Amino acid sequence: MKRILILGAGTAGTMMANHLRRSLPAETWEIDIVEERTEHHYQPGYLFLPFDLYTPEDITKPVRDFIPEGVRLINDHIERIDPDEQFAAMRNGDRLHYDLLIIATGTKIAPEETPGMLGSEWQKSVFDFYTFEGSLALRNKLREWEGGRLVVHVTEMPIKCPVAPLEFSFLADSYFKNKKIRDKVEITYVTPLSGAFTKPKATTALQHLLDEKNIHIESDFAIERIDCENKTIVDYGDRTIPFDLLVTVPTNKGDELLARSGMGDDLNFVPTHKATLQAKNWPNVFVLGDASDIPTSKAGSVAHFEAEILTENILSFIAGEPLKQEFDGHANCFVETGGGKALLIDFNYTHEPVEGTFPLPGIGPLRLLKENRMNHMGKLAFRWIYWNLLLKGNHIPFVSAKMQEAGKSFD
Amino acid sequence: MEKTIANTVLKVNEEGYLTDFSQWTKEVGSTLAQEANISMTPRHWEVITYLQREFKNEVPLSIRRIGKSGVVDIKEFYQLFPMAPLKTASKIAGIPKPVSCI
Numbered sequence: 001m002k003r004i005l006i007l008g009a010g011t012a013g014t015m016m017a018n019h020l021r022r023s024l025p026a027e028t029w030e031i032d033i034v035e036e037r038t039e040h041h042y043q044p045g046y047l048f049l050p051f052d053l054y055t056p057e058d059i060t061k062p063v064r065d066f067i068p069e070g071v072r073l074i075n076d077h078i079e080r081i082d083p084d085e086q087f088a089a090m091r092n093g094d095r096l097h098y099d100l101l102i103i104a105t106g107t108k109i110a111p112e113e114t115p116g117m118l119g120s121e122w123q124k125s126v127f128d129f130y131t132f133e134g135s136l137a138l139r140n141k142l143r144e145w146e147g148g149r150l151v152v153h154v155t156e157m158p159i160k161c162p163v164a165p166l167e168f169s170f171l172a173d174s175y176f177k178n179k180k181i182r183d184k185v186e187i188t189y190v191t192p193l194s195g196a197f198t199k200p201k202a203t204t205a206l207q208h209l210l211d212e213k214n215i216h217i218e219s220d221f222a223i224e225r226i227d228c229e230n231k232t233i234v235d236y237g238d239r240t241i242p243f244d245l246l247v248t249v250p251t252n253k254g255d256e257l258l259a260r261s262g263m264g265d266d267l268n269f270v271p272t273h274k275a276t277l278q279a280k281n282w283p284n285v286f287v288l289g290d291a292s293d294i295p296t297s298k299a300g301s302v303a304h305f306e307a308e309i310l311t312e313n314i315l316s317f318i319a320g321e322p323l324k325q326e327f328d329g330h331a332n333c334f335v336e337t338g339g340g341k342a343l344l345i346d347f348n349y350t351h352e353p354v355e356g357t358f359p360l361p362g363i364g365p366l367r368l369l370k371e372n373r374m375n376h377m378g379k380l381a382f383r384w385i386y387w388n389l390l391l392k393g394n395h396i397p398f399v400s401a402k403m404q405e406a407g408k409s410f411d
Numbered sequence: 412m413e414k415t416i417a418n419t420v421l422k423v424n425e426e427g428y429l430t431d432f433s434q435w436t437k438e439v440g441s442t443l444a445q446e447a448n449i450s451m452t453p454r455h456w457e458v459i460t461y462l463q464r465e466f467k468n469e470v471p472l473s474i475r476r477i478g479k480s481g482v483v484d485i486k487e488f489y490q491l492f493p494m495a496p497l498k499t500a501s502k503i504a505g506i507p508k509p510v511s512c513i
Contacts, residue, residue: 156475192474194495198510220495222474222485236474236489237496266476295510 002029004314005088005098007078007257009035011043011391012289012303013104014066018393019311021068024318032096034074034088035063042386043300044379046129047164047336050138051175058383060132066391081261083282100284100314103263103270105255107160107290107298109134113251114155116226126226126246129168130160138247142175147184148244153233154191155223157198158267159252160290160298163345165189166196166206167336168247173213174338190218190233190241199352202345205369209337252298254291269293274349275326277310284317286310296329296349304390305330308401330403332358334379342375344368348403354410359398361407368408416442428501428508432466435505443503447492451503455491458483459504466506472497473509 004020006013017033024031045059067073077091087097109130111117117126127141128134152169159165169189176182189196189210196206196217210217224236232240254268263270263281271280272292279285288310289303296302305327312325329349336342344366345353357364366378389396414423417438422430427443429435440459444451461482465472474497478485492499497509 156473194498220498222489224485236485237493266479 002099003097004029004031004100004102005096006031006033006102006104007081007088008104008106008255008289008291009033009037009040009063009067009073010104010106010289011300012106012291012307013102014040014063014391015304015307015393016102016104016288016310017071018066018068018391019307020314021070022393023311023315026070030072031070032072032074033067034076034078034090034096036075036077038063038075040066040391041132042383044161044386045383046132046135047167047171049132049135050129050142050168051171052139052143053171054383056132056136061387068392078257079260080257081263083261083263083279083285086284098284100286100317101282102286102288102310102314103258103279103291104288104303105257105291107252107254107269109250110253111248111250113253114223114226116228117248117250119226119228121226121228121231121246125231125244126228126248128248128250129164130249130252141245145245147176147181149186149188149242150245150247151188151190151233151241151243153189153221153223153246153248154193155249155251156192158298159249161333162198162297163333163335165191165247165249166210169215170209170213170338171336172247173215177339187213187215188218188241188243189215190221192220192222194219199347201355202353202369205343206335209371213338258291265293267293274329276313276323277306277327278313278317278323286314294327294329297331297333299331299333300386300390301332302330304396305332305401307393308395328402330401332399334375334382336376336379337371340376341371341373342379343371344375344378346403346408351403351405351408351410354408356408358407359404361404363407424508426508429505430507432463432505435463439505440503443505447499447503449492449499449503458488458491458500462500462504463506466504471510472501 039060040063042059045054048054079089081088087095089095123137127138154165176185195203197203221235224234232242234240254264258264258268270287272287272294274294277286290298309325309327313323316323332346334342347353356368358366358368412423414421421434424430488496
């Protein structure tokens with residue numbers, strides 16, 4: 001009997017457990033998945049929770065409900081991985097040996113990286129929305145906040161779901177309009193990038209929306225510290241921006257486990273071949289989702305596309321054949337723009353997001369890089385798709401793992 | 412696109428970054444620095460040389476990595492190349508604009 005060990009039962013690990021159990025015979029391959037938490041969170045919901053658009057119940061279900069029969073779920077903390085001896089050591093002392101390891105431990109916020117972030121104002125006037133606790137605390141704050149300077153801030157790249165802080169700004173604009181206090185709120189979007197987004201065409205479209213919603217942007221801002229006393233953020237060039245309410249996306253890092261195991265880079269992301277998803281240093285280790293260092297978005301859609309490719313590659317690896325399936329960096333993200341509208345972007349390593357139709361070329365019904373109601377319905381429908389299709393490793397109709405070039409307006 | 416500096420025709424992209432590092436000379440770097448309103452000192456050149464070495468080694472550059480390099484800390488990096496130091500310094504060094512992965 002051989003063993004595949006999956007570390008992490010978030011979006012990526014759960015999908016992989018489902019794919020592999022269907023693809024490998026139970027008589028010869030045991031599949032184990034290790035997860036410390038017992039609740040699975042629909043992470044895109046962290047964006048909606050602060051604005052009372054979703055409730056905690058909407059975005060929480062038991063981890064166990066999504067692990068297929070024939071896969072052993074181990075609810076424990078992983079102390080370290082020994083990739084040379086091929087085992088993972090658990091807190092209770094057990095050593096789980098593996099023939100093949102899949103790392104799907106994701107990315108976490110590291111507010112301790114920025115001096116002052118975890119200071120006296122943390123969860124008083126300084127909030128994150130990348131954790132359930134942070135998002136809920138922010139909801140409670142917003143319910144009673146009467147206005148002032150709202151600063152939405154990105155600490156440094158890469159971050160999970162790079163459009164989320166922009167979406168937060170757009171939704172905040174709508175939220176305060178609905179509360180009839182938009183005139184009492186000044187919204188500033190602060191980014192270390194040179195513009196609203198990393199890719200030129202999407203930046204133009206998103207900048208237009210920022211202008212339309214009267215959201216001021218401060219770019220090229222590399223934060224050095226938060227000054228809690230004066231309630232300002234300060235960058236290395238001594239630029240300061242005052243806030244009454246700071247919603248920040250702290251530095252994102254891979255799990256500490258990877259640092260303890262000597263397997264990560266300076267941000268604890270595992271160096272990974274971007275086409276095959278095989279770890280660069282260990283042939284029998286594969287990395288799925290946010291845990292890797294590949295140059296694409298850290299997002300559930302990416303993990304979904306990767307999982308289809310990785311399943312094929314793992315079957316090839318087990319058969320001793322070359323890994324021929326190549327991941328192209330495909331990402332597909334709904335961008336909530338407020339007021340019941342959204343836009344959709346679809347891109348990969350080499351093609352930036354452009355206008356067009358999706359998923360059916362020339363038909364749609366969704367429109368790329370254009371704000372409309374249908375895209376917003378798509379984003380809302382996605383929660384159902386996530387719980388019912390995506391986590392179970394089902395193929396989403398008409399949406400291929402590799403990006404389609406048809407139906408898009410490239411120059 | 413092309414641009415003439417010090418009687419040499421250089422290949423540049425639309426943002427003015429050299430697209431062929433082999434065309435870079437210290438004179439080209441000095442001229443690009445002047446365009447960015449930076450007067451180069453030996454300390455500036457040390458940092459530029461470091462960035463070029465990392466580029467040749469195909470190490471992706473980020474503010475964080477530079478801060479931990481031991482060559483220059485982030486505070487000083489900002490003093491040497493104000494506002495957007497990594498972009499400005501990369502342009503002077505004749506290496507591509509750093510990609511912040513998405």
